[in-house]
Structure formats: C-alpha cells, structure tokens
Amino acid sequence: MKDIVILDDVIPPRYQDYIEEFLLDNRQMDWHLVKNLTAQTGSKELGNVGFSVQCITDGEDHGALAFVLRGLCYSASAKFGHDFKNIMNARAFLQTPNGTPKSLPAFHVDHPKPHTVLLYYVNDSDGPTMIAKQRYPFSHPNITGLKNAEILMEVEPKKGRAVLFNGAYFHDSSVPSTNLRCVVNFNLT
Numbered sequence: 001m002k003d004i005v006i007l008d009d010v011i012p013p014r015y016q017d018y019i020e021e022f023l024l025d026n027r028q029m030d031w032h033l034v035k036n037l038t039a040q041t042g043s044k045e046l047g048n049v050g051f052s053v054q055c056i057t058d059g060e061d062h063g064a065l066a067f068v069l070r071g072l073c074y075s076a077s078a079k080f081g082h083d084f085k086n087i088m089n090a091r092a093f094l095q096t097p098n099g100t101p102k103s104l105p106a107f108h109v110d111h112p113k114p115h116t117v118l119l120y121y122v123n124d125s126d127g128p129t130m131i132a133k134q135r136y137p138f139s140h141p142n143i144t145g146l147k148n149a150e151i152l153m154e155v156e157p158k159k160g161r162a163v164l165f166n167g168a169y170f171h172d173s174s175v176p177s178t179n180l181r182c183v184v185n186f187n188l189t
Contacts, residue, residue, distance in 0.1 A: 003165060003166045003169070004131060004152070004153055004163065004164070004165040004166070004169070005080060005163070005164045005165070006155055006161065006162070006163045007076075007079060007080060007161070007162055007163075007164075008158065008160060008161045009160045009161075010075070010076040010079045010080070010120070010160060010161070010162040011072065011075050011076060011079070011160065013160070015072075015075070016159055016160040019068070019072060019120075019122055019184075020122050020123055020159065020182075022065075022068055023092055023094075023122055023182055023184075024094075024122065024123065024180065024182060029053065029065075030053060031051035031052070031053055031094060032051060032052055032053065033049075033050075033051055034049070034050055034051065034052045035049060036048050036049070036106065037049070037050045037052065037093055037095070037173065048095070048106060048172075048173060048175060049095075050093055050094055050095040050096070051093070051094040051095075052091055052092065052093050052094075053065060053091060053092045054089075054090075054091045055069055055090050055091060055092070056069070056070075056087050056088075056089055056090035056091075057089060058088065058089070059086050059087065059088060065092070066090065069090050069092070069184060069186075070087065070090075072120060072184065073087055073090065073118060073186050073188075076118060076120060076162050077118065077164075077188070079162075080118075080162070080164050082116070082118075082164055082188075084116065084188035084189065085189055086188065086189045087186055087187070087188060088111065088113075088115060088187040088188065088189050089110070089111070089185075089186070089187040090184065090185070090186045090187075091184070091185055092122070092182065092183070092184045092185075093173070093181075093182070093183050093184075093185060094180060094181070094182050095127065095173070095175055095176055095180070095181040095182075096176070096180060097175070097176045097177050097178050097179060097180070097181075098175050098176075098177070106144065106145075106147075106172055107130075107132050107134070107144075107145075107146035107147070107149045107170035107171060107172045108143055108144040108145075108146070108170060108171070108172065109136040109143040109144075109167060109168065109169070109170055109171075110143075110167055110185070110187050111143070111167060111187050112136065112137075112143050113189070114167065114168070114189070115167035115187045115188060115189050116164060116165070116166060116167055116187075116188040116189075117163075117164070117165050117166075117167045117169075117171070117185065117186070117187060117188075118162060118163075118164050118185075118186040118188060119155070119162060119163050119183055119184070119185055119186075120161075120162045120183065120184040120186075121157040121158055121159060121160070121161045121162070121182075121183055122159065122182035122183065122184060123157070123159050123179070123180060123181070123182050124157065124158055124159050124179065125157040125176045125178075125179045125180060125181040125182075126156075126157070126174075126176050126177055126178055126179065126181075127157060127173060127174035127175055127176035127177070127181045128154040128155055128156050128157065128174050129154070129155045129157070129163065129171060129172070129173055129174070129183070130149075130151050130153075130154050130171060130172050130173075130174065131151070131152050131153045131154075131155070131163075131165060131169050131170075131171045132146065132149035132150060132151060132152055132169060132170040132171065132172075133149070133150045133151070133152040134146060134149050134150065134169075134170045135166075135168040135169055135170065136168050136170065146170045149170055149172075152169070157176075157181055157183065167187060
C-alpha cells in the first residue's frame, strides 16, 4: 500500500446518500458534544469543538451504527484494494461552521499501535484534513500535541471521497467555515 491514497466515489452514489441521511438526517443519532475532537480523551482543553459518535471500540460494536459503518468500511477498503484484519475503532465526527476556515493546529495520531486510517467524507464541505510529514513516534514523543507540523497533504472533504493512510502520520482536521463537516474515521489493523 502507498502511504497515502485518495479515491473519490469509493461507494456508489445511492450508498453515499444513505450514509449521509443516516448520519445527518436521523433524529435518533446520538451525537455527543466534544470540547476538542483532536485532543486526548479526558482533556479539558477547549479547541476543535464538535460532535462525535463512537460505534466500534477495540473491535467491539456499539449498536446499529456499527453495522452500517462496517459495511461502508468493507466496501471502501475493497475499492482501495486494502485488506485488513480488524476494525479497531470507528467513529463519526460532526463539526459546525464557525466562519473561520482553520482552527489552531492540534496534530495527532489516533492510536499508538500500528494501524491504518481510513477517513470517509460524508458530505461536501470545506475544512480540509491536513496530513503532516511528521510521524509517530520518531518526530514527536506523544500521540497528541504536535503544534508545528510540516504539511505533506491537504484532503478536501467531498461526499464519497475517502483517504487511506499509514496511521503513524500526524493529522488534523480543519473547522468548516460554511457548511457542516461530517467524517467517518476507521482505525484498521
């Protein structure tokens, strides 16, 4: 696998619409407010404010969303030609626009163990994902807190687009300025 691969339309358009409606037009969706989406769990630091839904944790499913997102992950991974053994974690993130296109950088790695990240963009939005040249653990001792990163690539959110990359790369999201930004994040082993 190349270190970073971007594909558009990783799932068929009707499936894209279904995922978007399931996450954004479903009054039963149990979104949780998070004060900083890119900080370590339990952090009191206010930063990249948004909402999150955790549906797979350490390989264990939590409810119907896990079932829906497993299907998304299997389909997208097949399109990439990427074989994986386990979905370690899966969660959806929702950010609301705040009028400024970027937040303070909070580059992070999702997990300290070796993994692959699959990000799926649920809707069209601004607020790119920034992938840094720096990698964990050699360029920074912790999985969070990297402030001065050299940007390797920015991936613009586009409905149906996915990016697959080595989980050792530090990355960060941007706050959207004009539209909701919804992303599904998978950590694969």
